Amino acid sequence: MQNLLPQTCRSCRGRFWLERLPQGAILCPYCGATVSDRGQPERRGDTVPAWTVHHGTAVPGIRTEDGLIILGDEGRGRQLARVPLPPGASLGREGTVQALPVSHPDVVAVVLIRDHSGYRGGWELLTLPREDCPLRDKLELPWEETCPVCEWRGRHGPYPTNPLRAQDLGRLIAEGRCAQGGAGRMGGGPEYLIAARPGEFCIHRWGRLYGAPRFVGVRIHPDGRVETWDVMDALSSTRAAESW
Numbered sequence: 001m002q003n004l005l006p007q008t009c010r011s012c013r014g015r016f017w018l019e020r021l022p023q024g025a026i027l028c029p030y031c032g033a034t035v036s037d038r039g040q041p042e043r044r045g046d047t048v049p050a051w052t053v054h055h056g057t058a059v060p061g062i063r064t065e066d067g068l069i070i071l072g073d074e075g076r077g078r079q080l081a082r083v084p085l086p087p088g089a090s091l092g093r094e095g096t097v098q099a100l101p102v103s104h105p106d107v108v109a110v111v112l113i114r115d116h117s118g119y120r121g122g123w124e125l126l127t128l129p130r131e132d133c134p135l136r137d138k139l140e141l142p143w144e145e146t147c148p149v150c151e152w153r154g155r156h157g158p159y160p161t162n163p164l165r166a167q168d169l170g171r172l173i174a175e176g177r178c179a180q181g182g183a184g185r186m187g188g189g190p191e192y193l194i195a196a197r198p199g200e201f202c203i204h205r206w207g208r209l210y211g212a213p214r215f216v217g218v219r220i221h222p223d224g225r226v227e228t229w230d231v232m233d234a235l236s237s238t239r240a241a242e243s244w
C-alpha cells in the first residue's frame with residue numbers, strides 16, 4: 001500500500017493527497033502554488049495586493065473584464081494586451097481583483113500603471129528626483145536649451161533623474177500601449193502590469209496636463225501598500241521648511 005499524506009494547500013485551502021516523494025517541487029492541483037516535498041507550500045505561493053496607478057493616484061484593486069486584465073487599446077499605433085488571471089487570484093465586487101499570487105518572494109504588490117500621457121503628449125518612468133533645480137528662479141531657460149544643472153530642456157525641473165524601464169521595478173508581466181488620434185500619432189504611452197518589488201520611482205508626464213502634476217512620485221512599501229504624490233509639491237515644501 002502506498003504511503004499517502006493528507007495535505008491542505010496554504011494558498012487556496014484545497015485538500016489533496018500527496019505521495020511521499022524523494023525530491024522535486026510539487027504543485028497544488030487546484031491553484032498551482034508550489035508545495036515542497038514536505039507538503040508545506042513555500043512562501044512564494046502567497047498572494048500580494050493588486051493596485052492600479054491612474055491619473056497620478058494609486059487605488060487598491062485592478063479592474064478585470066471577463067476575468068482578463070486589459071492593457072492598452074486596439075488600433076493604429078496602439079497595442080492591446082489581455083492578461084488572464086492566475087489561479088488563486090481573489091476577485092472582489094464588480095470584477096476587481098484585490099490580490100494576486102506571485103511566484104517571486106521579493107515581489108510585494110502587483111501594480112497596473114495606466115497611460116499617463118498628457119493631451120498630445122506622453123509619459124515615461126524615471127528614477128525619483130531628490131531636489132528641485134536650484135537655478136529655477138535664477139537662470140532663464142530659452143526653449144530648446146538644456147539647463148546645466150537639472151538637464152531639463154526649455155524649463156527647469158527636479159533632478160537628478162535617470163530613465164527607468166518597467167523591468168527595473170520588478171517583473172514585467174505584460175505591456176500595452178494607448179494612443180491619441182486616429183493614426184495614433186498625436187500622443188500616447190505604455191501601460192504596464194508589474195509584479196513589483198518595494199521601491200520608489202517617478203512618472204514624468206508631458207503634453208497638456210490641465211493642472212495635473214507633471215511629476216508623480218510612486219512608492220511601493222514593503223507591506224504592499226502603494227502611495228503617490230506630487231513630486232514638485234513635496235520638493236517645494238521641503239525647501240520652504242528648510243528656509244525657516
Ligand SMILES: [Zn+2]
Nearest residue numbers: 009012028031
Ligand atoms: Zn492550492
Ligand SMILES: [Zn+2]
Nearest residue numbers: 133147150156
Ligand atoms: Zn535647471
